[in-house]
Each structure stands twice: as structure tokens, then as C-alpha cells.
Amino acid sequence: MWKYKIFYIAILFLCSTLSAQQPLTLWYDKPAEEWTDALPLGNGSLGAMVYGGVKEDHIQFNEATFWSGAPRDYNRKDAYQYLEPIRKLLAEGKQAAAEQLAQDHFMGKRSNEDNYAAQKKEWLSKVRTDTQYAAASFDDSKWKTVQLPTNAGWEKEGWVGLDGSVWFRAAFNVDDNFDNEEFVINLGKIRDVDFTYINGKLVGTGEGSNTIRTYTFNSSILKKGKNVIAVQVLNFYDKGGFADKTIKPDYFTIQSASHKAIQLNHTWKYYIQDNRPPAFPAYNASYLAFADVFFKxxxxxxxxxxxxxLELSYALQSVSFTANNIHYRREYFISYPQQAMAMHFTADAKHAVSLSAVFRTYHPNHTIKKINDSTLGIYLQPSDGILKAAAYLSAKIINGKINVTDTSLNIDKADAVTFYLVAATSFRNYHDVSGNPEDSCIKRLSALQHYSYPAIKARHVNNYQKLFNTFSVSFGNIDNTLPADKRLMQPDKANDVSLIALYMQYARYLLISSSRPGGQPANLQGIWNNELAPPWGSKYTTNINLEMNYWPADVLNLSACMQPFISLTKDVSVTGETTAKNYYNINDAWVLHHNTDIWRGTAPVNASNHGIWVSGSGWLATMLWQHFLYTQDTIFLRNEAYPVMKKAAMFYHHFLVKDPATGWLISTPSNSPENGGLVAGPTMDHQIIRQLFNDCIEASKTLNIDKAFSDSLQQQYKQIAPDQIGKYGQLQEWLQDVDDTSNHHRHVSFLWGVYPGHDITWKDSVMMNAAKQSLLYRGDSGTGWSLAWKINLWAKLKDGDHAFKLLNDLLTPAIQNGKENGGTYNNMFDAHPPFQIDGNFGGAAGIAAMLLQSDEDGIELLPALPATLHDGNVKGIRAVGDFELNFSWRDGKLQQVSITSISGLKCTLKYKQYSILFSTEKNKTYRFNNELKAL
Structure with missing residues (x-):
């Protein structure tokens, strides 16, 4: 009898737990139509987007190490010869000349730049020689058809990743005879080059994706009756084709002054002549889409x-529906212990599970084949890259039959089926690509044989919840009666404050899913990307985006997710030494500019007006110290963080120069990301350098080492150009007082010292208010991540209501009236637009900053609580000093707080006018009321 009682109690506990977790669900009443409707899964190595269709389900997936490019040297040797000339030009006020000199001689090397000109010439000679496709008499009857013009390029027609030469042909009729008239053909914008013919005669050619193609020709080449227009489009990289997001009325017309326009916006024939142009020189590699699985x-x-x-508490997705009186259920997750995606399909009727599974990929270099009687495989390699990759899809069934061919995996009349998807590449590290992806896939599938599906699911949930369950938050008013996309459409989130808690936990889910020990850090899109030419390469932008991804990690009790970020920082501290030597003639130090990738390039990239920014290394190094402050892990500090911090500080120790006008030490050349061009002495640089110096000084004391180096930093610290207040009462963005109060640029870089830095605090209320004035001038609008940064800034300024206003803006639907704006997509991904994940992470950090702020001077409770979040509780929130807190509030007032000291340090706790300092013991919990009196 006691066995049944225990079982009954367990069931009650499980039901109550499930009930309590219901608000942590994103649910929808229809399948995904767009990629930003689909729901994400991930384990730090494998990422997937699930569409959840009924008749056809679509899984788009990624593998975190599948990038373009190859290990290479990103540095231009001896570029430092141009450093002083660039500095001199900037000192003389000759910014344009400095930028041109830097663009010519100071930027990093691009892949294939030495060979590209010759390869391009050879390729063009091949594709331009064969112009038979332009002739009016050419037989194009076997060509395929496409509707032109395409909105935003030919990728919208499904030609994702297509580069090369494509011919387009269309016929049009002329009813009149013309006598020496001038006609104009308008084709809008084309990427990248076009050669346009009418009846076999070349009428014009153009180049550049922003150039509208209008060509004038004489009517003598027209004939009464049928005429033919042919356009050869050459696209060398990135997106291609007819490229206007907005099609204007005069596009795709042939007009003269005296005749009605001939319309060309109809069905055209097309032929892909050559899809293998030479690899276009790129400053950085791109994170690539891998493949798709379609279940039919x-x-x-x-x-x-x-x-x-999507159940955030379990990292499980499900789809359920009834068709033909049969109830179907599909369940999806990606297991970190098993390094595999599991998909479990069931029905409540016998023999009702029949489907086919197929792979699709945009990569032209791929092979799909049968692996064994239950497994289908795909092998691929990027067109512009060295990595080899493989993915296997394997099935286990209950009853029924499996049939695998070289194109599909087929299930017939099963009661249930479980699919397992594994993927791997040949990447081992940034300088070793000798891995065997096929062996990795085989091993992972073999390891799955030891477990049943319920056991694999239980291992996944247990592993995931060890991270996820360390934190909880509630703002009351629990309501999950509407689908998530409908909740976002409500204009005022004050009526749905549980959405704020859900958004916070969704960010934690995304971080766990995209950043796990042993994997790569979360990139611009986390671990999810469905393009071969993703926005900004979906790489690591280090002038805000990579760092913002990790703002919530420590405070929201996900310190373990910092490991990939720490690993990347250690990698670039190695590659960055070569850059420091080649560009600044500085030894035994490292520098990182504003971008890096899986190959850990650290040189200046893109354009000199924003790519020469020396503070990426400083920012990453300060985050290592911040991580130490949360964890108090002195082994980490001694062996991993401090050596990296010291060499970063050593770079600036040698890099700073005296400004002849002020006598201050300044950073030059650099820029204030990504605003104002190449300059000397941007405020953000000095804030980061000061904080890094201070962090190194404190680390030296903690470890009791390097006193002489610490003393030298202290001396330099005093000489660095200070934060300054300008003529408008604003914090100056630059060394000179040249701020434009009407500038609403998305970057607020010069406010770094307020957040995430600590260079400006309320100890200097005058400077803090100057920063506030600058933020007011900058305005409230912005891209998704920009809104997220401003939320944190307003929280740090202790204006919770203003912070909440921007949070409400961040949670506005990204697509309204057919236009994309900064906000949130239906699946709650952040919109730059397009998708960038940093806004999700930065937004969650901003909510945390409303509830708790901490630094080496103590912990402040509810420092920026907005009136909207008047009731709530939080458990497991972390603070500097290795403290973990639980507290609740009602009607905007603290009720009680408990604080657990993990490391046993002294604690300063603040709330409103109350403040206490007390000693603690390791792993002991202390409780206080709303006046911070002990309970």
C-alpha cells in the first residue's frame, strides 16, 4: 500500500510542478510560415528551427563550427609603418586623408585577395565569351521560368547562396514601326553587374548594387512584332539578382516620350550559366546554414x-493536432549529453505514422546517400571554405517498416517513430581542421543505442534543468491564454507583465541553447542561421554584440555558459599578439578590433572609418574580471583571466600617446563605434582602458603579484583623458566638444562607462547627469540591441519607468504594416532588423538591472523598479561577491530578502535609505526584512 501512496504523491508533485511551469511556455495555434515564426532548439553545438507543419514539417539546422573560410593570417605585415602618418593626419584635422591612408595600408588582409584579380579575369572571360543566350533566335524553350522583378534579390525565389552568372530572357511585342526614336529601359537595382541586350544587341551594362539600371537605345534595334530582351547578371558574392526591396512603378519598363510604356514585369526564362565564381575576398568568415530536413x-x-x-522549463517542443479522427503528437529536443536532436512522432491509432524524410541544403558541394537500413546521410563542404561536414538522420520505429534510399528515409504504417539527427564538421580548433565528421556522427549514433527514448529524454531534461532551474522570476498577473505572437501584438505590456518574466527566461533558454562548455560562443544569431550569406556574416562583432550576448550570464545564474566566451577570449589573446606586433609594433601584448570569427582574426576589417577600433581586447578582458567578481574563483583568475587581462593592459600601456593640445594620454587612431569616423581620443576607448587598468590593479592585489606593473598602470591611469562635459551639458563622445544633439545614432558607445562599465557612477552625480543628458539627446528609438542597451542605461540611471518604456518598445512586433523595425519577431527573436540575438540577451540583463545592481561597493535591491512591476519575486539572482539572492516585493516595496554567501565575503546590502555591512560565512544564508533588519 505504501508503494501506491508514494506513487500518488509523486504524481501530485509532478502535476503541481507542471502547472507552476505553464507560464514558461511559448505556444502558437498555427505552424510557422517564416523562419522567424519557427521555434529554436539548441545544445551549444547543434541548433535547429522547428516549423511544425501538419502535412510537411520542416527542420532547419546548424552546427556551430560550420563556417566559411579557413585558418589563415589576417594581418598585413608591418602595417605599423603607417601608424604615425595616420596619427599625424588626425592631429592636423585631416580625417578624410587619414581614413584613405588607413584604408589603403592599415586594414586586415582579405581571404583570396592575392589571387582574386587574376581568377576573376579568367572567369569573366569564360562567362562573357558565351553570349549566344542574348540572340533573339536562341531557343530558350527548355529554360525554367521565374517572375521578375524579385523583391530583394533572387534569394526570395529560393536561390539562397547562388553566386555566378545567370541569364534571363523575356519576349515583348511591339505594335508600331518607329522612326529613329530614343527609348529607355529601366530594370531597377541589380547585384552586382549586368549586361543587357535587346534582340542580341548590347544596350547597356552597369555595376553596383545601389545603381538603378537605366539604358537608352535607339528604336532601330526594335522590330514590329516579337522582340527579346536578355540580361546576363553576374553576382560575385552575397545576395544577388534584381535587388530592390521596393519595386517602383517605372521599373521593368521600356518607354519613349511618345509611346505607352512596354511592361516587362512578368514571367521570364532563366538559365544558371555558371554558379562557381572565384572566392570573393572577405575580411571575415561567415557562419553558415547547414541543411534542412523535411518530413512529408x-x-x-x-x-x-x-x-x-516550446516549454522553456524542459527545453522541449511539441506539436499536436487531430486529423482524420487521429490525434498526432510530435516532440522535439536537442540533447547536450547525447549531442543529438531527437524527434518522437506518435499517434493514438495503430499503424497511423507514415511519412518520408529528406535532406535539403543550399550548398552546391553536397552528397546525400543511404548509410544503412535505418539511416540517411548528407555530406557537404562550403563553396568558399575548407571545412568538411556531415549529418546523419536515423530512425527507430515501433511496428511498421523502414525503407532507406539514396534520397529519402521512409516510414510506413508505424505506431511510433523516433528520429535522431547528428551533425559534425572537421573543425578541431581555429588552426586545426583535421577532424573526421563522419566518425563523429557514427559515434554519436552508436552511443544512442544504449538508451531508450524516455531515457534519452530524461537525461536531456536533467542536464538542462541543472542550469535552467537555478533562477526563477515572477511579476504576478500570470496569463498564458493567448498565443505568444498575439501577446506581442498587445501595445501595452503593463497588462501582461508575465510576458516580461517569460522574455527573461527565454533569454536564459537561448543562452543555454547556444553557449555550452566545449562549444563556440553565441554569435550574432546565437547558433541559428538559415542563410549562406547571413547578415553581417552572423559572426562575432566585438564593439557591442558579442559582449551583450553575455551580459545576463552571471547575474541570471548561468555562469557555466560563460565558458565558450572565455575560450574565445583566450584564443584571440593569442592571435591578437601578432596583430599588436604588425599594426602597432608592440610586443608581448594583444589587441582585438571590432570583429572576429571562428578562425579568430583580430586585425582591422571592413572600412577604416569604423574598423580601426582598438578596444575589443580591453572590453573582453574586463568581462573576465567581472566574471571573477561574480564567482570569486581565484584559480580561474590566476590561470586564465589575469594573464589575458595583463597582456591586454600591456597593449594600451604602450599604445597611448600624449595629446599635444591637452597633455592627456589618448587612444589614436580609433573611433566611437560606429559613429563619426576615424578619430583621435574617443571617450569610449578611455573608459574601457581606465577600467581595464583598474581591474588589473585589483587583480594584482587579489593575487599578490605584479606590484611594479600595477604601480605603472596607476601612474598612467591618472594621465588618461578624462570624461568631459560639453557645451550642451552632455557627456562628450569625443575629445573635442563637437556632439550633435540631433544625432540619434543607434550606438551609445560613449556611455559605456555608465553601463556595462563602472567608469561613471552616482559617486559623481554631475558626470552621471551629463550621461543622462546625452542619452536624452540620443533619443529612445533604435534597433533591437540598441533599445536593449538603453534599457540597461536607464536602469543604471535609476529611472525604472523610462527603462520599462523602452522594454515595451523592444517587445513590439518587428513586422508592422509590411515593414520591419527594431522589436521582436513572432518567435520572440530580437529584430535589429533582421534577426540579431543580442537584443534578447541585453533586454533580459536590463530587466535584471531593474531588480538588482551590484559592484565591488555592494548590492542594491530594486534600484530601478518600474511602477508597472509593482509586485513580484525573484530567486537565484546573482551578485558580485559570489552572493545569491531571493527576494520579493509588493506594491513596489521590498518584503523580505535572503542572501546566501557562497564564498564567505563581507557583504554590503542596500535598499532605499537602508544599508548594512555584515560579515558572512561560506554557504550560509542570511535573511532581512524591508528595513534590512535581520530575521
Whole structure:
């Protein structure tokens, strides 16, 4: 009898737990239509987007190490010869000349730049020689058709990743005879080069993606009746084709002054002549889409009771519906212990599970084949890259039959089926690509044989919850009756404050899913990307975006997720030594500019007006110290963080120069990301350098080492150009007082000292208010990540209501009236636009900053609580000093707080006018009321 009682109690506990977790669900009443409707899964190595279709389900997936490019030297040798000339030009006020000199001689090397000109010439000679496709008499009857013009390029037609030469042909009729008239053809914008013919005669050629193609020709080449226009489009890299996001009325017309326009916006024929142009020189590699799995079911689309959801508490997705009186359920997750994606499909009727699974990929270099009687495989390699990759899809069934061909995996009349997807590349580290992806896939599938599906699921949930369950938050007013996309459409989030808690936990889910020990750090899109030419390469932008990804990690009790970020920082501290030597003639030190990638390039990239920014290394190094402050892990500090911090500080120790006008030490050349061009002495640089110096000084004391070096930093610290207040009462962005109060640039870089730095605090209220004035001038609008940064800044300024206003803006639907804006997509991904994940992470950090702020001077409770979040509680929030707190509030007032001291340090706790300092013991918990009196 006691066995049944225990079982009954366990069931009650499970049900109550599930009930309590219901608000942590994103659910929808229809399948995804767009990629930003699909829901994400990930384990730090494998990422997937699940669409949840009824008749056809679509899984788009990524592997974190699948990038373009190869190990290489990003540095231009002896570029330091141009450093002093650039500095001199800047000192003389000759910014344009300094930028040109820097662009010519001071930028990093691009891949294939030495060979590209010759390769391009050879390729062009091949594709331009064969111009038979322009002739009016050419037979194009076997060509495929496409509707032109395409909105935003040919990728919208499914030609993702297509580069090369493509011919387009269309016929048009002329009813009149013309006598020496001038006609104009307008084709809008084309990427990158076009050669346009009418009846075999070249009428014009153009180049550049922003150039509108208008060509004038004489009517003598027209004939009464049928005429033919042919356009050869040459696209060398990135997106291609007819490229206007907005199609204007006069596009795709042939007009003369006296005749009605001939319309060309209709069906055209096309032929892909050559899709292998030479590799275009790139400053950085790109994170690439891997492949897609399509499940095609023997079910009609007339389903009822449809629901798809993502349970954040378990990292599980499900899709359920009823079709033909049969209830279907599909379950999806990606296991970190097993390094595999599991997909479990069931029905409540026997023999009702029949479907086919196929791979699709945009990569032209791929092979799909049968691996064994239950497994289909795909092998691929980027067109512009060295990495080899493989993915296997394997099935286990209950009853029914499996049939695998070289194109598909087929299930017939099963009761249930479980699919496992594994993927790997040949990447080992940034200088070793000797791995065997096929062996990795085989090993992972073999390891799955030891467990049943319920056991694999249980291992996944247990592993995930060890991270996820360390933190909880509630703002009351629990309401999950509407689908997530409908909740976002409500203009005032004050009526749905549980959405704020859900958003916070969603960011934690995304960080766990995209940044796990042993993997790569979360990139611009986390671990999710469906393009071969993703926005900004989906790489690591280090003048804000990479760092913002990790703002919530320590405070929201996910310190373990910092490991990939720490690993990347250690890598670039090695590659950055070569850059410091080649560009600044500084030895035994490292520098990182504003971008890096999987190959850990550290040189200046893109354009000199924003790519020469020396503070990426300083910012990353300060985050290592911040991580130490949260964890108090002195082994980490001694062996990993401090050596990296010291060499970063050593770079600035030698790099700073005296400004002849002021006598201050300044950073030059650099820029204030990504605003104002190449300058001497941007405020952000000096804030980061000061904080890094101070962090190194404190680390030296903690470790009791390097006193002489610490003393030298203290001396320099006093000489660095200070933060200054300008003529408008603003914090100056630059050394000179040249701020434009009407400038609403998305970057607020010069406010770094307020957040995430500590260079400006309320100890100097005059400077803090100057920063506030600058933020007011900058305005509230912005891209997704910009809004997130401003939320944190307003929280640090202790204006919770203003912070909440921007949070409400951040949670506004990104697509409204057919236009994309900064905000949030239906699947709650952040919109730059397009998708960038940093806004999710920065937004969550901003909510945390409303509830708690901490530094080496203590912990402040509810420092920026907005009136909207008047009731709530939080458990497991972390503070500097290795403290963990639980507290609650009602009607905007603290109720009680408990604080657990993990390391046993002294603690300063503040709330409103109350403040206490007390000693602690390791792992002991202390409780206080709303006046911070002990309970």
C-alpha cells in the first residue's frame, strides 16, 4: 500500500510542478510560415528551427563550427609603418586623408585577395565569351521560368547562396514601326553587374548594387512584332539578382516620350550559366546554414486542435493536432549529453505514422546517400571554405517498416517513430581542421543505442534543468491564454507583465541553447542561421554584440555558459599578439578590433572609418574580471583571466600617446563605434582602458603579484583623458566638444562607462547627469540591441519607468504594416532588423538591472523598479561577491530578502535609505526584512 501512496504523491508533485511551469511556455495555434515564426532548439553545438507543419514539417539546422573560410593570417605585415602618418593626419584635422591612408595600408588582409584579380579575369572571360543566350533566335524553350522583378534579390525565389552568372530572357511585342526614336529601359537595382541586350544587341551594362539600371537605345534595334530582351547578371558574392526591396512603378519598363510604356514585369526564362565564381575576398568568415530536413506526411492539411509550443522549463517542443479522427503528437529536443536532436512522432491509432524524410541544403558541394537500413546521410563542404561536414538522420520505429534510399528515409504504417539527427564538421580548433565528421556522427549514433527514448529524454531534461532551474522570476498577473505572437501584438505590456518574466527566461533558454562548455560562443544569431550569406556574416562583432550576448550570464545564474566566451577570449589573446606586433609594433601584448570569427582574426576589417577600433581586447578582458567578481574563483583568475587581462593592459600601456593640445594620454587612431569616423581620443576607448587598468590593479592585489606593473598602470591611469562635459551639458563622445544633439545614432558607445562599465557612477552625480543628458539627446528609438542597451542605461540611471518604456518598445512586433523595425519577431527573436540575438540577451540583463545592481561597493535591491512591476519575486539572482539572492516585493516595496554567501565575503546590502555591512560565512544564508533588519 505504501508503494501506491508514494506513487500518488509523486504524481501530485509532478502535476503541481507542471502547472507552476505553464507560464514558461511559448505556444502558437498555427505552424510557422517564416523562419522567424519557427521555434529554436539548441545544445551549444547543434541548433535547429522547428516549423511544425501538419502535412510537411520542416527542420532547419546548424552546427556551430560550420563556417566559411579557413585558418589563415589576417594581418598585413608591418602595417605599423603607417601608424604615425595616420596619427599625424588626425592631429592636423585631416580625417578624410587619414581614413584613405588607413584604408589603403592599415586594414586586415582579405581571404583570396592575392589571387582574386587574376581568377576573376579568367572567369569573366569564360562567362562573357558565351553570349549566344542574348540572340533573339536562341531557343530558350527548355529554360525554367521565374517572375521578375524579385523583391530583394533572387534569394526570395529560393536561390539562397547562388553566386555566378545567370541569364534571363523575356519576349515583348511591339505594335508600331518607329522612326529613329530614343527609348529607355529601366530594370531597377541589380547585384552586382549586368549586361543587357535587346534582340542580341548590347544596350547597356552597369555595376553596383545601389545603381538603378537605366539604358537608352535607339528604336532601330526594335522590330514590329516579337522582340527579346536578355540580361546576363553576374553576382560575385552575397545576395544577388534584381535587388530592390521596393519595386517602383517605372521599373521593368521600356518607354519613349511618345509611346505607352512596354511592361516587362512578368514571367521570364532563366538559365544558371555558371554558379562557381572565384572566392570573393572577405575580411571575415561567415557562419553558415547547414541543411534542412523535411518530413512529408500522409496526412491532409485539414487538422483541428492544432498547437505547437516550446516549454522553456524542459527545453522541449511539441506539436499536436487531430486529423482524420487521429490525434498526432510530435516532440522535439536537442540533447547536450547525447549531442543529438531527437524527434518522437506518435499517434493514438495503430499503424497511423507514415511519412518520408529528406535532406535539403543550399550548398552546391553536397552528397546525400543511404548509410544503412535505418539511416540517411548528407555530406557537404562550403563553396568558399575548407571545412568538411556531415549529418546523419536515423530512425527507430515501433511496428511498421523502414525503407532507406539514396534520397529519402521512409516510414510506413508505424505506431511510433523516433528520429535522431547528428551533425559534425572537421573543425578541431581555429588552426586545426583535421577532424573526421563522419566518425563523429557514427559515434554519436552508436552511443544512442544504449538508451531508450524516455531515457534519452530524461537525461536531456536533467542536464538542462541543472542550469535552467537555478533562477526563477515572477511579476504576478500570470496569463498564458493567448498565443505568444498575439501577446506581442498587445501595445501595452503593463497588462501582461508575465510576458516580461517569460522574455527573461527565454533569454536564459537561448543562452543555454547556444553557449555550452566545449562549444563556440553565441554569435550574432546565437547558433541559428538559415542563410549562406547571413547578415553581417552572423559572426562575432566585438564593439557591442558579442559582449551583450553575455551580459545576463552571471547575474541570471548561468555562469557555466560563460565558458565558450572565455575560450574565445583566450584564443584571440593569442592571435591578437601578432596583430599588436604588425599594426602597432608592440610586443608581448594583444589587441582585438571590432570583429572576429571562428578562425579568430583580430586585425582591422571592413572600412577604416569604423574598423580601426582598438578596444575589443580591453572590453573582453574586463568581462573576465567581472566574471571573477561574480564567482570569486581565484584559480580561474590566476590561470586564465589575469594573464589575458595583463597582456591586454600591456597593449594600451604602450599604445597611448600624449595629446599635444591637452597633455592627456589618448587612444589614436580609433573611433566611437560606429559613429563619426576615424578619430583621435574617443571617450569610449578611455573608459574601457581606465577600467581595464583598474581591474588589473585589483587583480594584482587579489593575487599578490605584479606590484611594479600595477604601480605603472596607476601612474598612467591618472594621465588618461578624462570624461568631459560639453557645451550642451552632455557627456562628450569625443575629445573635442563637437556632439550633435540631433544625432540619434543607434550606438551609445560613449556611455559605456555608465553601463556595462563602472567608469561613471552616482559617486559623481554631475558626470552621471551629463550621461543622462546625452542619452536624452540620443533619443529612445533604435534597433533591437540598441533599445536593449538603453534599457540597461536607464536602469543604471535609476529611472525604472523610462527603462520599462523602452522594454515595451523592444517587445513590439518587428513586422508592422509590411515593414520591419527594431522589436521582436513572432518567435520572440530580437529584430535589429533582421534577426540579431543580442537584443534578447541585453533586454533580459536590463530587466535584471531593474531588480538588482551590484559592484565591488555592494548590492542594491530594486534600484530601478518600474511602477508597472509593482509586485513580484525573484530567486537565484546573482551578485558580485559570489552572493545569491531571493527576494520579493509588493506594491513596489521590498518584503523580505535572503542572501546566501557562497564564498564567505563581507557583504554590503542596500535598499532605499537602508544599508548594512555584515560579515558572512561560506554557504550560509542570511535573511532581512524591508528595513534590512535581520530575521
Amino acid at each position: 506526411w500522409n496526412i491532409d492539411n485539414n487538422a483541428s486542435g492544432y498547437k505547437r509550443d
